[in-house]
Each structure stands twice: as C-alpha cells, then as structure tokens.
Amino acid sequence: MKNKNTSVVIKSKKVKRSVGENIFQIVNIVLCGLLCLAILLPVLNIVFASFSDPVEVMKHQGLFLRPIKPTLVAYQYVAKNPNIVTGYMNTIFIVVVGTSLNIVLTLIGAYVLSRKNAMLVKFFTLMIVFTMYFQGGTIPFYLVVHSLKLTGKVWSLIFPVAINTFNLIVMRTAMASVPDSLPESAMIDGAGHVRTLFSIMAPLTKATIAVITLYYAVYHWNSWFNAMIFLRKKSQYPLQLILREILIQDETASTGGIDALAMASDTIKYATIVVATVPILCIYPFLQRYFVKGVMVGAVKG
C-alpha cells in the first residue's frame, strides 16, 4: 500500500479515559494473554515432556507444565539415531547451498526488474507475475524435474525452487524504492551492473535481504514434500522427512512392546521435535523488526 515513509504515530496522548475504555483495555489484555497461552502451552508441553523421565511421560495425562524428574535420556537416544544425524547434515547442506543460490538469483532478478527504463523489463515482469496465479501443477512439475535427471539427487531440492516469485517481487519493490540517481551515478563512474548491484543496491536494501534470507532458510528447513517425491535413498533424506517417518508414520504402529526403547518412544519423539525446531526459532527474534517491511502487500501489486 502507499505507506512508505509513514512514521509510527502514537494514536492518543490523552490521559483522561472513560470507564468503558479502561474495561475494554482489561478485556483486551486478557484476550491477548489467552491467545499467548494457547500458542505457548502446546509448544512448552513438548519441550517439558522431552526433558521428563520416560516412565513419567507414559503415566502422565494432560499437559506438562514443567519437566517431571528431569533427564536427558531422550536426547541421548536422538543423538544416537543415525537417521536423525544424517538428516540434520542433509538439511544443513540444503539450507546453506539452497539459500545462497536463492539470494543470488533473487538479487539479480530483482535488480533487473527494478530497472524500469529497459524495454524488455515490462515483459519479464508480466511473465514472472503470471506464474503467481497460474501454475503447471504437481505432476508436470515432477515430470520436468524427472526429465532433467534431477530426481534422486539432492539438487532436486535446490534448483527447482531456486526462486520464489513472491520474494522476488518483495525484493524488486525494495530496489525500486532506491533513488535512481544512486545506481546511475555508479554506472557513470564506470561500475558495471554486477558491481552496481552488489556494492550499491545490496547494501541499501539489506533489511529486505535479511528478511527474504530468513524466508528462504525457513522454507528449506521446513520443507518435506519435494524431498518425499524426488528422493529415493534414506541417506539423502532431509530432517523433516525423517521426522515424518518417526513422528507421523509411526504414530499408529508404536503401540506394544515394553523394552526401554519402546517405553521411551514418546519422549524420544518430543526430543526429536525440539531438536528439529529450535535452530529456526533461535534466529527469528533477531529479524523480527524487519518483518513488517518484508510482508508488505503493496509488493504483490506488480
């Protein structure tokens, strides 16, 4: 929308408030508090249960509001599980390599699309925005990736998703808001397009770059569907696909059996969830203040 450069406005500075307003304020605080509880309780339940004694976890009913007989036994099982370890490694590879490629291509694409005086740019923009509304669908997508001989390779999780159109448009909007005189004067000073992009435009739009980097990294960390349809060998599986096997496909089968491992199975599941989720939750608070910039709808209106 047209909210560029609008400073944050404090709505009212009046001290006197009516009774009704005060009651509303209290109701509001309570409602927001309840929402926070509803969001936090299921999450904390998992965390506390993962640190609890497996026997207690089996007996316990209801939510865990604190760890019971704290122990790290579940995490020891998780660390010993070879699938989780390779899954972790695969996911880290995909996140690092995939996100790097994402960022380079998105920056290049955004830079070109933000050069309005080049005549082909309008056509390129139209061509790219169209893909947001109409897509070939899962099966043709699979067949294209398959015919390029990418299936069964980790690259099938990187190249086919090398650019996200929404992120590209967000990035383009950020670059278009940089005054034209800056890249132009760089070009007059003899810098080429590559140099202008990486030493003038990129530093000026680093807040947006930070946000889309987070988006891409979260996407790679959390995605599982493409891995499920493209990969064949378990040694290539990313973490989320391993998680799916442990957490969801096992869900109905894991009844019965009374050895130590079976008894700990629930606790192990909780520990697995924590191990797989914590890394991504750790980085986002640092980028939170940039979010508003990143999700501007105005960006979507090509």
Next chain:
Amino acid sequence: MKRKGQATVSDVTVPTVSRGYLWKKDWQRNKTLYALFIPVLVFYIVFQYGPMMGLIISFKEYKPSKGFFKSPWVGLKNFKDFFTNPFFKRVLLNTIKISVTNLIFSFPMPIILALLISELRSKAYSRIVQTISYIPHFISIVVIVSIMMDLTSRDGAIVSFLSHFGFKKVTMLNEPKYFLPLYVISGIWQNIGWNSIIYLSALLAIDAELYEAAKIDGAGKFRQLTSVTLPCLLPTIVVMLILQVGKSFNVGYEKILLMYNPLTYEVADVISTYVYREGLLNMNWSYSTAVGLFNSVVSFALVWATNKISQKVSGSGLW
C-alpha cells in the same frame, strides 16, 4: 493499450525514430543487463513454464516409454474420465467444504488480532504478544501435525481434558467428524500471528489526524472503528482476500497428506491429494495432470472473479 500510448508519445516527441530504432538503442544500452538476467529467465522457463507446457499431456495418453512427443493424443478423454469418476464428487465437495470453512473462520482472525494488538496501551506487552504469536509460523508442518496428533490421541491432553465433560475417549484424527475442525483450528493456531503483521502495518499507516477529526466530531471508540479504521483497512483486506481465494483451491494439501488416513479419506480427500495419489503413487500421469489442470483453472477463475467483484464493490483489486 499501453503500446499505442507509447507509440504516440514517441511520435510526438521524436517524430523521425521508428520502433525498430528504439529497440536497437535499448539493446545496445541494456544488453549487459539482459545478459545478467539469463539465469533467472532460464529458471522461469524451465521450472515454471516447463510444467505449464507439460499440461499438454492431459490431452494425451502419456507413456514414459514413448516420451512427451510420441504419446498419442486422446482429446478430452482424461477430463471425461475425471468428471464421470465417482471420486469427482467427493474430492470436489471436500475441496469446496474445506476451503470455504477455512476462509470463513480463518480469514477474519488475524484482522481481529491486529485490531486488538493495536489497541494495547503497553508497547512492551504488545511486542511480547506479537513475538509469541509469530512462533508457530516457523514450526514445520510435519511438527505441527505431530503435535496435533499427540494432543488429540486417545490419551492426549486435549482428549483427557474434554473427557471430564463426558467426551468419549477416541483418537480424534481417526474420526471423520473431527477432521475439519482440527484442520481449521490448527491453521488458525499456526497463522493468526503471522498474518496479522500485514494488518498491523496497515493500521500504523492510518493518519492520526483522521482519529482526531473523528473524536472532535464526537465519535466514540466503536464509531472510530467503523468509520475510520475499517475503511482504511479495506484495501489491505481486499487484497489479502483475493490472494486467499486464489490459494483456497489448492487447500493445504501438504498438511492434509500428513493429517489424513484411510479412515478419514471420505472427508479429507481433496483434489490436490487425489492428484498426488493418482499421479505419483499410481502413475496415471495424464489423468492426474488433467485433474490438476482442472484445479488450476478453477483457482485462476476464482482469483479473476474475486478481483472483478472487489473492483466493482470496493474499487480496489489486484490489477
């Protein structure tokens, strides 16, 4: 229309130059820029327009052994097969039911939350509420579904809590009647905070003078909401609604694939999960592509129609 406009402008200002000359000049000036764009272009041609070309196989009887070009044409056979298939009714109705329910219950939630957060007087508290409500957005769908399974299993926390009120102890995800509520509620849980960001930023952009003027005219809080806040939010709401409608026919199939099981197929199976099973599991390539094409066309039509309606009604839209 635009092309015409451009031509007249150039005719008036520099009457002697032709379009061909302009293109040549443009090419000379920008060829390095276009060269830079090649990797992006290749990505879009291969991985976006490639699958669109691949849609052609929905009019063929595609056999991997014969390849894309040599497979025989069959006209509309695959579409007829789909429309006469007993599954057609089931997946179409489920898709509509799930997406409409989701739209009605999930769509307004982030707007309400944004209004509540913006009314909080304590900035610190509002920041805490925001930070907490964003958390689920970063949790993977695999984990969300497994948390939900855990909480709603026979011995799960939610079921044992509800059993105090005479609720039967069952694994909720094996019961068709609980599928839709669980799908919608978990969706709200995951997205309410994140989707409220966009409305919060729109709320911040509203000119404070409008509120001042409304107050001077004697408007109370509620009147300010209906006469200032909501009209100012409307364009954002409309854009989000159109985008949501566009997505709605592709209902979160990744989540449904994780959530459903043969016991709940009858209520949970949607077009996109059907495409997945027919195409990637049963290898009916052409048939499943035809079903997928039907899905894409319907969602594109929905976006187009919503956009048209909103332009008529509110004067704002996507394009």
